[in-house]
Structures are given as C-alpha cells and as structure tokens.
C-alpha cells in the first residue's frame with residue numbers, strides 16, 4: 001500500500017514530467033472542485049510531505065493522498081479517449097498497486113489518523129461513530145503470497161477511478177483512486193499540513209523533534225506512535241509492522257518499552273530512503289519476497305522458522321483505533 005516512499009516517488013516523477021509546462025486540460029472530479037479551472041497556468045513543480053503529494057500550479061496546490069489504492073499515472077496526450085480511458089498506460093507512479101479486485105470508493109478517509117488497514121481488511125466499520133466514510137469494504141484482502149506483488153498495472157483505468165486529469169502538451173497526469181484530492185491556495189499549505197511531524201524523507205528531518213513528540217506519550221503502543229503522522233510523517237502499517245520485526249519488538253510494546261526511539265526513527269528513514277526509488281518495496285533485500293512478517297501470517301519466519309502470527313492491537317490512536325499486525329513470536333519480544 002502507498003506509504004511515504006510512494007508519495008515521494010510520485011512527486012518526483014510528476015515534477016520531472018510537468019514542471020515549467022502549461023496546463024491545457026484541468027479536471028478535478030471531486031464535487032468541491034469540479035468547476036476549478038487552471039488552464040493556462042504554469043506548473044511550478046511537485047513535492048511530497050509524508051504521505052501527501054503536492055502539485056503546484058500557478059498560485060494553487062493540487063493536494064492528493066493515496067489512501068489504500070491511489071496512484072498518479074503519466075500518459076502521452078494522444079492515448080486518451082473521450083471517456084478519459086487511456087490505452088497502453090505505463091505503470092502507476094506508486095508502482096505499488098496491489099491486484100485488488102474492487103476499485104476504491106475514493107471517499108476521503110482522514111489520512112493522518114494513520115492508514116486504515118485493519119478496518120478495510122475486515123470490510124466493516126466497528127461502529128458508526130468510529131467509521132470514516134469510504135474506509136470500509138473497498139479493499140479486498142489479498143492473499144499473503146500476493147500481498148507484495150506490485151507489478152505494473154494492466155488494463156485501462158475505468159473512468160470512475162480517475163479523480164484528476166492534468167494535461168499539458170507533452171504529458172497528461174491522471175490521479176487514480178485518490179483517497180483525497182483537494183485544491184488549495186499554495187499560501188495555505190501550511191495551514192493544512194502544519195500538524196505533520198518531521199518528514200522522514202526530507203533531506204535533514206528533525207528526528208529529535210519526532211522523538212520528543214513520540215516520547216510525550218510513553219504508554220502508547222510504539223506502532224500507533226509511529227503511525228501517527230502528527231509525530232512523524234511518512235510511515236504506514238507495512239513499514240511499522242516490518243520495523244517491529246527488525247527491532248525485535250512485539251507490536252504491542254509501548255513507547256516506554258520500545259528502547260531507543262531515535263534508533264526506531266533512523267531505521268524508518270533508512271528503509272524509506274532505500275525503497276523510494278524502487279518499484280518493488282523490500283525490507284529483506286529480496287525484490288520478489290520483500291517482507292519479513294507483513295502479510296505472512298501462517299508462514300514460517302524467514303529467520304527462525306516459527307509460524308508468523310497476526311492479530312489486531314490497540315494503536316493508541318484516539319484511544320480506540322485497532323490495527324492489524326503480524327509478528328514472529330520467537331524473534332519479537
């Protein structure tokens with residue numbers, strides 16, 4: 001699923017393809033911005049903040065968040081038809097589109113409450129008060145062996161999956177299955193994203209500040225603390241699950257029990273940096289089998305052979321959010 005590395009890579013490719021070009025086609029297929037029109041404006045470039053992608057056009061920013069299934073895709077201008085279908089499209093810029101059966105509903109999902117894997121996997125919200133629209137039921141559970149298969153997308157995106165079309169004379173960017181797609185005055189970016197903690201993929205993230213924020217809640221599970229984008233930006237459930245294995249800690253460990261928080265953050269940054277240019281995310285070094293524990297419940301641990309366990313635990317987010325995780329009962333304590 002898309003995490004900070006996916007957003008970074010999407011912004012990198014969008015910026016490289018679109019910067020300094022003039023917008024010739026502009027459609028945001030979301031009700032709030034359906035009439036927005038930035039044709040004729042110059043594209044300044046693109047940037048990522050945590051799991052958010054920012055495409056700056058004129059005085060405005062197209063803000064997107066991938067949620068569970070989103071991606072940006074670049075296509076040549078000649079390969080679209082009237083319905084917005086695109087032939088022969090290259091792989092999506094996330095490169096991480098799992099082969100899920102159902103298209104995302106595309107509703108907004110409150111991205112910074114940490115991504116919502118467990119609820120989507122169960123396919124039902126626990127209660128109306130906890131439910132966020134669109135979070136439930138959209139992503140079918142992939143088989144564990146297929147979880148990390150992120151090959152190029154095949155087929156055309158159906159028109160209803162396209163949330164944004166930003167066309168230039170040279171290339172068209174399609175926002176597909178975006179969980180969030182907004183248009184902001186660029187001057188307001190900070191108002192929308194100022195709550196984010198230090199971004200692990202910036203050149204010199206303030207890891208001390210991230211550690212300070214995490215350590216402010218010592219009784220919270222380390223998983224929830226790392227997933228909370230207000231503490232540190234860029235990590236999702238796949239990263240945090242793998243980080244727990246690499247640190248030898250059960251996902252239920254609290255911040256106080258988790259050891260040196262600076263080492264957790266440095267590990268997260270190392271993994272994100274190592275993966276941000278890769279199409280296939282890996283934590284093991286093996287591009288075809290990249291997970292130690294994520295999505296491997298019931299399979300033998302690659303290190304010790306014990307059977308990987310899985311379950312949900314309290315992430316500590318707002319006191320109620322439950323998370324799916326998996327772990328080796330022997331390697332993690």
Ligand SMILES: [Zn+2]
Pocket residue numbers: 301302303304305306328329330331332
């Ligand atoms: Zn093990």
